[in-house]
Amino acid sequence: MKALIYLMRTTFKNRILNLRKKPAYLVLYGIIAVVIVLMIISSIQTGSSVSNSKHYSDIRVLYAIVAGIGAIFLFSFVNTGLSTGSTLFTMADVGLLFVAPIATRKILIYGLIKQMAATFLSAIFIFYQIRSIRSSFGLGLGAIFSLFLVYAIVIFFCQLLSIGIYIFTNGNKRRKNLISSVLYGLFIVTALEIYVQYLQHSGTILNALLNLMTYKPFQFMPVVGWSVLFMSATVEGNVASLLLSLLLFLISSIIIISMFTTGEADYYEDVLVSTEMTYNRLQDAKNGKRAANRKKVKIKKEQIGLQGGKGYSAIFYKHLLEQKRTSSFLFLDTYTILTAAGAGFLCYFMKTEYSVYIVLGIIVYIQFFLTVLGKLSDELSKPYIYLIPEKSIRKVLSASMTSIIKPFFDAVIIFTVVTIISKTSPLLNIFLGLAYASSGVIFVSYTLLCQRVLGNQPNKVISSMLGLSLFMIVMAPGIGTSVAAILLLPKAFSFLGTVPFTFCCIVISIFIFAVCGDLLDKAEYTGK
Structure with missing residues (x-):
C-alpha cells in the first residue's frame, strides 16, 4: 500500500509542478478559485437581505432538478455499462499497476480513491450557483454544500454501477436485456406515478411532477429517489432520512464492489477493454477527431449509387x-x-x-x-x-x-x-x-x-x-x-x-x- 500512496502523492505533486510549464492553466485555475471564493463571500454578505425576502421559489423545483440530474446520469451510465463499461483506471495505471506484485484489492482501493477525488473536483461548478440558489430558494451554505455532495455521490455511484453492469452482462445478451428492461421499467413506473399525481391533484403536469418529489415511495427509487431523499432530508433537517439515503448508496456500492473482488468475473481483465476505449476517446477528443460510431445502423432501404449528382x-x-x-x-x-x-x-x-x-x-x-x-x-x-x-x-x-x-x-x-x-x-x-x-x-x-x-x-x-x-x-x-x-x-x-x-x-x-x-x-x- 505504501507504493500506491507514494504514486498518488507523486502524481499530485507532479501535476502541481507541471503548471509552471503551462501558465495558461495556472491562470485559469486561479480565476476559477477566485470566482468561487467571491461567490461564497457575496452569498454570506447578502444572506441577511435574502433571509428577509418574502418570496421564494418552491423548494420542490430544486428537488426536481436533482432528480432530473440523477435520471440523466443513471440512464447514460447504465447504457455505457451495457456497451463499453466505465473504468477507474487510466492506461498508465494499467501499465504500472496491473503487472506489479501488488494485491488486486489494494489496486481497486487506489482506483476508487482516485476516481472519488476526480468526481468531487468535477462537481466544483455547483458553487458557481451559490448566489442564485440562495436567492431563489433561501438556502444556507450547508444546504448548498449538500447539493454539491449529492451531485458527486450520484456521479461516483453511477460510475461504479456502470462497471458492475459491464461485468455482469459482458457477453451475455439475456442479462443485457434484463438490465435494459429494469431501466426502462423504472422510467415507466416514474411516468405512471406522475400520472397518478396528476389525477389525484388538480392542476398541471408540472404540479404533478412537483408533488412526486415529496412522495415517499418515489424517494426509495434507486439513484433518482435516493438523491431527492438526501437533498430533502438536508433541507428539512431530517437526520434519519439523511442517514437512510447515505446507507442506501453505501450498501449498493459495497454490493457492486464485491462483484469486482468475488465471483467468477475477473474485473482486471474486463476493465482492460473499457480502459483502452476510454483512452482512445480522450485521445480523439484532444486531436479534434470525432469518436467512431460502432453501432450497427439498420438500413431501411437498399440503393446502389448516388442516384444523381456530379462534382460538388x-x-x-x-x-x-x-x-x-x-x-x-x-x-x-x-x-x-x-x-x-x-x-x-x-x-x-x-x-x-x-x-x-x-x-x-x-x-x-x-x-x-x-x-x-x-x-x-x-x-x-x-x-x-x-x-x-x-x-x-x-x-x-x-x-x-x-x-x-x-x-x-x-x-x-x-x-x-x-x-x-x-x-x-x-x-x-x-x-x-x-x-x-x-x-x-x-x-x-x-x-x-x-x-x-x-x-x-x-x-x-x-x-x-x-x-x-x-x-x-x-x-x-x-x-x-x-x-x-x-x-x-x-x-x-x-x-x-x-x-x-x-x-x-x-x-x-x-x-x-x-x-x-x-x-x-x-x-x-x-x-x-
Missing part, C-alpha cells in the same frame, strides 16, 4: 442517400417523430400561453448539438471533400444542404402538432417554425465559422472559450432584437416577436458563408 453536388446526393437508407420517408426519422410527440405532450399538460415558446427553446437547444456534430463537421473531417475540383463555397453549401433543409421539414411536422394540441394561433406557430428552421441555418454557419477561426487551435481550453464567445456574438443580435420586439409589440402583434430572430439568423448566416465559404481553399486536411 455529389456530396448532397450522398447525404440524401444516407437519409433514404435510414428512413422510409426522406427527412422523417425517429428524431422528428419523438420531438413532435414530446412537444405535443408538453403542450397538452403545460396549459399556459408560454408553452409554445418553451417548446421552441428546448428543441432549438437540442438542434444545436445535432447540427454542430452533423453532416458538415463529418465531411470536413474526411479527405474526400478536399479532393473534389470545385470551388470551396459550392462544396461547403452542398455538405450543409441536408442540415439546412431538415429543420424546415421538422418545423412543419413539430409545429403542426403543437398547433393542434395547444390550440394556439396557426400564424404564431408558423413564425415559431421559421425561427426553429432559421436557427438550424445559423448553427450550420456557426460550425463553418468555428472551423475557420479555431480549426488549427491545439489548446482545447482556449478553443472552448473562444468557441463560446463566437456563439454569443453570433446569437446575440437575434435574441436581443426578438426580446425587444416581444416587449414593445402590442399583444395583438405578439406573434411577430420571433421575426427579428429569424431575420438576423438568415442575414448573419449569409454573411458567414460569404466570408468563410473559401474555407477549403485556405485549410489543409490534417486527418483531425
Whole structure:
C-alpha cells in the first residue's frame, strides 16, 4: 500500500509542478478559485437581505432538478455499462499497476480513491450557483454544500454501477436485456406515478411532477429517489432520512464492489477493454477527431449509387442517400417523430400561453448539438471533400444542404402538432417554425465559422472559450432584437416577436458563408 500512496502523492505533486510549464492553466485555475471564493463571500454578505425576502421559489423545483440530474446520469451510465463499461483506471495505471506484485484489492482501493477525488473536483461548478440558489430558494451554505455532495455521490455511484453492469452482462445478451428492461421499467413506473399525481391533484403536469418529489415511495427509487431523499432530508433537517439515503448508496456500492473482488468475473481483465476505449476517446477528443460510431445502423432501404449528382453536388446526393437508407420517408426519422410527440405532450399538460415558446427553446437547444456534430463537421473531417475540383463555397453549401433543409421539414411536422394540441394561433406557430428552421441555418454557419477561426487551435481550453464567445456574438443580435420586439409589440402583434430572430439568423448566416465559404481553399486536411 505504501507504493500506491507514494504514486498518488507523486502524481499530485507532479501535476502541481507541471503548471509552471503551462501558465495558461495556472491562470485559469486561479480565476476559477477566485470566482468561487467571491461567490461564497457575496452569498454570506447578502444572506441577511435574502433571509428577509418574502418570496421564494418552491423548494420542490430544486428537488426536481436533482432528480432530473440523477435520471440523466443513471440512464447514460447504465447504457455505457451495457456497451463499453466505465473504468477507474487510466492506461498508465494499467501499465504500472496491473503487472506489479501488488494485491488486486489494494489496486481497486487506489482506483476508487482516485476516481472519488476526480468526481468531487468535477462537481466544483455547483458553487458557481451559490448566489442564485440562495436567492431563489433561501438556502444556507450547508444546504448548498449538500447539493454539491449529492451531485458527486450520484456521479461516483453511477460510475461504479456502470462497471458492475459491464461485468455482469459482458457477453451475455439475456442479462443485457434484463438490465435494459429494469431501466426502462423504472422510467415507466416514474411516468405512471406522475400520472397518478396528476389525477389525484388538480392542476398541471408540472404540479404533478412537483408533488412526486415529496412522495415517499418515489424517494426509495434507486439513484433518482435516493438523491431527492438526501437533498430533502438536508433541507428539512431530517437526520434519519439523511442517514437512510447515505446507507442506501453505501450498501449498493459495497454490493457492486464485491462483484469486482468475488465471483467468477475477473474485473482486471474486463476493465482492460473499457480502459483502452476510454483512452482512445480522450485521445480523439484532444486531436479534434470525432469518436467512431460502432453501432450497427439498420438500413431501411437498399440503393446502389448516388442516384444523381456530379462534382460538388455529389456530396448532397450522398447525404440524401444516407437519409433514404435510414428512413422510409426522406427527412422523417425517429428524431422528428419523438420531438413532435414530446412537444405535443408538453403542450397538452403545460396549459399556459408560454408553452409554445418553451417548446421552441428546448428543441432549438437540442438542434444545436445535432447540427454542430452533423453532416458538415463529418465531411470536413474526411479527405474526400478536399479532393473534389470545385470551388470551396459550392462544396461547403452542398455538405450543409441536408442540415439546412431538415429543420424546415421538422418545423412543419413539430409545429403542426403543437398547433393542434395547444390550440394556439396557426400564424404564431408558423413564425415559431421559421425561427426553429432559421436557427438550424445559423448553427450550420456557426460550425463553418468555428472551423475557420479555431480549426488549427491545439489548446482545447482556449478553443472552448473562444468557441463560446463566437456563439454569443453570433446569437446575440437575434435574441436581443426578438426580446425587444416581444416587449414593445402590442399583444395583438405578439406573434411577430420571433421575426427579428429569424431575420438576423438568415442575414448573419449569409454573411458567414460569404466570408468563410473559401474555407477549403485556405485549410489543409490534417486527418483531425
